[in-house]
Amino acid sequence: MNQFPLLALGGERAPEKSCAAAGRGSRYSGGMRVLRVVVAVLLLAAWAQAGEKDKKPKIEVLPDKLVEVADPGYVAAGEPCPTWGWAATMQAMLARQGVHFTQEHWLFKVYGGTRCLEIGDLANVASQVTGDYRDETGKQFHVEFKYEDGAPRLMDDILVSLKNERPLVVIWKGHPYLLQGVLYSEGVSNVGARFFTVKELRLLDPYVAEGEGHAVVFHNPEDDANEINGTYQVTATEILGPDWLRQRTK
Numbered sequence: 489m490n491q492f493p494l495l496a497l498g499g500e501r502a503p504e505k506s507c508a509a510a511g512r513g514s515r516y517s518g519g520m521r522v523l524r525v526v527v528a529v530l531l532l533a534a535w536a537q538a539g540e541k542d543k544k545p546k547i548e549v550l551p552d553k554l555v556e557v558a559d560p561g562y563v564a565a566g567e568p569c570p571t572w573g574w575a576a577t578m579q580a581m582l583a584r585q586g587v588h589f590t591q592e593h594w595l596f597k598v599y600g601g602t603r604c605l606e607i608g609d610l611a612n613v614a615s616q617v618t619g620d621y622r623d624e625t626g627k628q629f630h631v632e633f634k635y636e637d638g639a640p641r642l643m644d645d646i647l648v649s650l651k652n653e654r655p656l657v658v659i660w661k662g663h664p665y666l667l668q669g670v671l672y673s674e675g676v677s678n679v680g681a682r683f684f685t686v687k688e689l690r691l692l693d694p695y696v697a698e699g700e701g702h703a704v705v706f707h708n709p710e711d712d713a714n715e716i717n718g719t720y721q722v723t724a725t726e727i728l729g730p731d732w733l734r735q736r737t738k
Contacts, residue, residue: 514528547675547683555647556669556690560584560655562702568695569604573664576694577657578617580666584655587631587724588604588623595713606662610635610718620727628727635720639713643684649721656721658689658706665691665704667719 561584564613565576582589594600598616607613617633640646649656651665658667671688689706696702705718 499619499652500554526632530540540631546678548623548677550674550676552671552673552687554669554671555650557650557655560666560668560692561686562666562698563591564697565694566602567604570607570662570664571595571599571603571605573694574607574613574657576604577664581655581657582631582724584653585622585724586726587627587629588625589621607659607664610637614721617722619736629724630727631722631724633673633720633722635718637718639716640719643670643672643686646719647672654721654723658691659717660691660706661715663693663695665693668703714729 561580563576563580563583565572572591572595572677577593578594579589592602593619598613599605614633614635617631620628620630622628632660646656646667647670650667656667658665667689669690670686673685673687675683675685677683686708688708691704691706693702693704
C-alpha cells in the first residue's frame with residue numbers, strides 16, 4: 489500500500505501554506521531539497537521492490553485427480569514377450585476404434601514373423617505401420633502410429649487422450665503396457681499457469697491374462713522415469729469414397 493508522504497512520480501506539488509512558510513523553505517532549497525529527492529527515490533524503489541515480491545508466483549496445489557479409460561479394451565498377448573505384447577496393444581487400441589486386425593497380421597508386417605523379439609526403433613515401427621488398410625470387415629482406414637521416445641514430456645496430451653477414452657502404451661524396461669489411467673496433482677499459480685505432477689501411471693500388462701498380476705502401477709518418484717523407453721498410440725480414420733484399395737491391388 490502506497491503511504492509515502494512525499495510526491496509520487498507524476499504527482500502534483502502540495503499547495504504552499506503561507507508566504508512565511510515559503511520564505512523559510514527557501515533557506516533549504518540547496519542541500520535539503522537534494523536530500524528530499526534522494527529520500528523520495530529510495531522510498532519509491534523500496535515500494536517497487538515490495539510490489540515485485542507480491543507478484544512472485546504462488547502455486548495452489550489442488551486435490552489429486554484420476555483420469556482413466558473405463559474400458560481400455562485389453563487384449564492378452566499370444567506370447568509373453570515384447571513383440572507379441574506390442575501386437576496385442578495394437579489390436580486392443582484399434583479394436584476400440586472399430587478396426588480389426590489380428591496380432592499375427594502386425595507381427596508379419598513389421599517383424600516378418602511371429603518370433604519373440606525386442607520392439608526395436610519406434611521410428612522404424614511407425615514407418616511400417618502408418619498407411620492405408622482394409623480390415624477383415626472390408627472397411628478402409630488410414631492408420632497412423634504416433635510415438636515419443638523416453639518418458640512423456642507433455643502430460644496435457646496424455647490426459648486429453650485418456651479423457652477422450654483413447655488409451656496409449658508405455659514401454660517400461662522394454663515391456664509394453666497399456667496405459668489405462670493417470671493419478672496426478674495439479675498446481676495453479678496466481679498468474680494462471682498450470683502445473684501437473686504425475687503420481688501414478690496405471691498400466692495393464694498384456695503378458696498376463698486378466699486377473700491377478702494383470703494391473704501394474706508405475707509410482708513416481710519411487711520408480712525411475714529414465715527406465716521408460718517411450719510411448720506410442722495408434723489412431724484410425726475411416727476412408728470414405730471410391731474403392732481405391734481394390735483398384736490399386738488389381
